[in-house]
Amino acid sequence: xxxxxxxxxxxxxxxxxxxxxxxxxxxxxxxxxxxxxxxxxxxxxxxxxxxxxxxxxxxxxxxxxxxxxxxxxxxxxxxxxxxxxxxxxxxxxxxxxxxxxxxxxxxxxxxxxxxxxxxxxxxxxxxxxxxxxxxxxxxxxxxxxxxxxxxxxxxxxxxxxxxxxxxxxxxxxxxxxxxxxxxxxxxxxxxxxxxxxxxxxxxxxxxxxxxxxxxxxxxxxxxxxxxxxxxxxxxxxxxxxxxxxxxxxxxxxxxxxxxxxxxxxxxxxxxxxxxxxxxxxxxxxxxx
Amino acid sequence: xxxxxxxxxxxxxxxxxxxxxxxxxxxxxxxxxxxxxxxxxxxxxxxxxxxxxxxxxxxxxxxxxxxxxxxxxxxxxxxxxxxxxxxxxxxxxxxxxxxxxxxxxxxxxxxxxxxxxxxxxxxxxxxxxxxxxxxxxxxxxxxxxxxxxxxxxxxxxxxxxxxxxxxxxxxxxxxxxxxxxxxxxxxxxxxxxxxxxxxxxxxxxxxxxxxxxxxxxxxxxxxxxxxxxxxxxxxxxxxxxxxxxxxxxxxxxxxxxxxxxxxxxxxxxxxxxxxxxxxxxxxxxxxx
Numbered sequence: 001x002x003x004x005x006x007x008x009x010x011x012x013x014x015x016x017x018x019x020x021x022x023x024x025x026x027x028x029x030x031x032x033x034x035x036x037x038x039x040x041x042x043x044x045x046x047x048x049x050x051x052x053x054x055x056x057x058x059x060x061x062x063x064x065x066x067x068x069x070x071x072x073x074x075x076x077x078x079x080x081x082x083x084x085x086x087x088x089x090x091x092x093x094x095x096x097x098x099x100x101x102x103x104x105x106x107x108x109x110x111x112x113x114x115x116x117x118x119x120x121x122x123x124x125x126x127x128x129x130x131x132x133x134x135x136x137x138x139x140x141x142x143x144x145x146x147x148x149x150x151x152x153x154x155x156x157x158x159x160x161x162x163x164x165x166x167x168x169x170x171x172x173x174x175x176x177x178x179x180x181x182x183x184x185x186x187x188x189x190x191x192x193x194x195x196x197x198x199x200x201x202x203x204x205x206x207x208x209x210x211x212x213x214x215x216x217x218x219x220x221x222x223x224x225x226x227x228x229x230x231x232x233x234x235x236x237x238x239x240x241x242x243x244x245x246x247x248x249x250x251x252x253x254x255x256x257x258x259x260x261x262x263x264x265x266x267x268x269x270x271x272x273x274x275x276x277x278x279x280x281x282x283x284x285x286x287x288x
Numbered sequence: 289x290x291x292x293x294x295x296x297x298x299x300x301x302x303x304x305x306x307x308x309x310x311x312x313x314x315x316x317x318x319x320x321x322x323x324x325x326x327x328x329x330x331x332x333x334x335x336x337x338x339x340x341x342x343x344x345x346x347x348x349x350x351x352x353x354x355x356x357x358x359x360x361x362x363x364x365x366x367x368x369x370x371x372x373x374x375x376x377x378x379x380x381x382x383x384x385x386x387x388x389x390x391x392x393x394x395x396x397x398x399x400x401x402x403x404x405x406x407x408x409x410x411x412x413x414x415x416x417x418x419x420x421x422x423x424x425x426x427x428x429x430x431x432x433x434x435x436x437x438x439x440x441x442x443x444x445x446x447x448x449x450x451x452x453x454x455x456x457x458x459x460x461x462x463x464x465x466x467x468x469x470x471x472x473x474x475x476x477x478x479x480x481x482x483x484x485x486x487x488x489x490x491x492x493x494x495x496x497x498x499x500x501x502x503x504x505x506x507x508x509x510x511x512x513x514x515x516x517x518x519x520x521x522x523x524x525x526x527x528x529x530x531x532x533x534x535x536x537x538x539x540x541x542x543x544x545x546x547x548x549x550x551x552x553x554x555x556x557x558x559x560x561x562x563x564x565x566x567x568x569x570x571x572x573x574x575x576x
Contacts, residue, residue: 127566131556144569161559164497166454167570174571191528196484198496198527205493208486209452239486240479268419271449278415281432282455283462 011153011178013258017213018048019243021232021251023221026060029072033058033080036097037087039252044091046254049152052217055098055126055160055183056110062224066108069137073102076123081113088115094150096157097217098183100138101125107139112157112183114148122146126159127168145172145180153178153259160184163216164202166209173210174274178262180207180214186229188248197231200245208239211265211273213257220248237261299441299466301546305501306336307531309520309539311509314348317360321346321368324385325375327540332379334542337440340505343386343414343448343471344398350512354396357425361388361396364411369401376403382438384445385505386471388426389413395427400445400471402436410434414447415456433460433468441466441547448472451504452490454497461498462562466550468495468502474517476536485519488533496527499553499561501545508536525549 020039024032036057043051055061058080063069074080084095094116101111101123110126110133125141126133134140145168147156156177162168163182172180186199200216207214213236220230230248233241234255242255265272308327312320324345331339343349346368351357362368372383382404389399389411398414398421413429414421422428433456435444444465450456451470460468474487488504495502501524508518518536521529522543530543553560 127569128564131558134558140566142569144571161564164561165565166458166493166497167565167567170454171569171571191526195528198492201489201527202493202496204486205454205490208490209454238479239489240483270419270422273452276416276449277453277455278428279455281415281430281459283432283459 010149011260011263012151013260014256015049015152015259016047016254016256017050017179017215017234018043018046019052019215019217019232019234019253021218021220021230021246021249021253022054023250024054024057024060024219024223026062026223027068027072028060029058032060033083037083040087040095042252044093046252048093048254050094050155050179050181050215052181052215053095053097053183054217054219055185056100057097057183058099060223061185062226063137066136069100069108070102073100073108075102076113076120081115081120084115085119089117092117094152094155096155096181096183098159108137109141110138110159112159114155114157116150121148121150124157124159126162128161128165130161144175147172147175147177156180158182160186163206166206169206170210173212177212178259179257180212182214182216184216184218186218186231188227188229196245197229199229200231200233203233204235204239204241207235207237209273211237212262213237213259220250298437299548299551300439301548302544303337303440303547304335304542304544305338305467305503305522306331306334307340307503307505307520307522307541309506309508309518309534309537309541310342311538312342312345312348312507312511314350314511315356315360316348317346320348321371325371328375328383330540332381334540336381336542338382338443338467338469338503340469340503341383341385341471342505342507343473344388345385345471346387348511349473350514351425354424357388357396358390361390363390364401364408369403369408372403373407377405380405382440382443384443384469384471386447396425397429398426398447400447402443402445404438409436409438412445412447414450416449416453418449432463435460435463435465444468446470448474451494454494457494458498461500465500466547467545468500470502470504472504472506474506474519476515476517484533485517487517488519488521491521492523492527492529495523495525497561499525500550501525501547508538
């Protein structure tokens, strides 16, 4: 992270990143796995080197209760991670994807894994749980988002609602993340006509204030009455989308990124998005 | 800030807010003052109750050197604040505006003031200086953005590049700000065709992650070779603009806001944008 080092040291530029926007179905573990596998194969065929798939890609989202979630959750050594590991090896990929993780402690976590041809590099448990996830379903994570030094650059990950906490995105950026990969399941909310969804706007801002790339893989379709946004997007270090928003449509978002841009945190001759912070002045009191 | 209190206590809803996008000229103090006064009178005539004017509205921005800046800076008891104080009394306004402040310590600050019919309520000195501001011109502030309990609700303020630090926006929001008023001078930067300027995107995100209104008054025109964005915008607590972006055009942006929306920080039955923070997990190390 030192500015005195070569700005591009340890970064491969450009690289091709794909986010797979797939339809999932709660409870249909075999079907979900097949759809995600097909999407990853498509991405590999398109030349992608990093492939991001949605949150809870093995299970779907709209669980009736904890029993249903537990029935479909898997350990990190389970069939989903095994299949993704085989795919990374066969196609020379880095895969970041979300899954319902059955923890050794008997709890279930909304997790993400990062896998490269050498195997499982890191896992992460969502720290900021959304709505019913927090209603006797998932246990929140207690660890910072991991940042992995890969052959392509430093890749981090977090999950969905996590992205709405600038402190969390900052934490990943300060740890050196060049490319933040985020599996999400964004519910569809109403918004003013002509407006880009607020979730996408927050991703753009998170990238821009940190000069870091962010690749988001969302899902689409409907599940037990819940419509999904389908807002997958890949944004550059200036916060501008590098893919056309295909809101709600199944498909693949592919962008070619110069990750080395993320090593230059200067935004003017005298400004640097991280060292300009006045950390001694920032307060984070709990509200009353 | 207690959720147990009436959510709308101390807030007048709806209120009319105006941001005045004016052309300024460095060194032309009398001309700047007259243009800003005319814009405030226009806003008052349109029924605005809160009026925001740009950063450094008394001086312009592109100073040749410190001597030129010092020649035009004024103390908070100077003619600009006196004129704005007269206007608030005469028209029952709250004015937030930026000016070059000649401090009692002999230094010059990039400051903002908040004035209501009872007089000067608060002043603020920009904490995050942009580029040449930091090159032997201005001294950075060392105090948090003030939040003032006004007759209309809690109003805060910060200046331009300050808005690009989510920690600073969060600090203002956690202190109870319903409406954050921001005088800015946004330089015009290139951006991809069809994209909203990144500065506006960051304002939208800052509003949304805090459920707080933000009103930005930018300048327009050109000054000593510097083009200005003219990106004034008023966004609601969901982060969506309530005014049409009239990029680069002189004019007034007026919106009617239900400030009481900012007292409801819930974004789902179980989610609250402030109490959901995992402050124990956030790190703010200085980068190497």
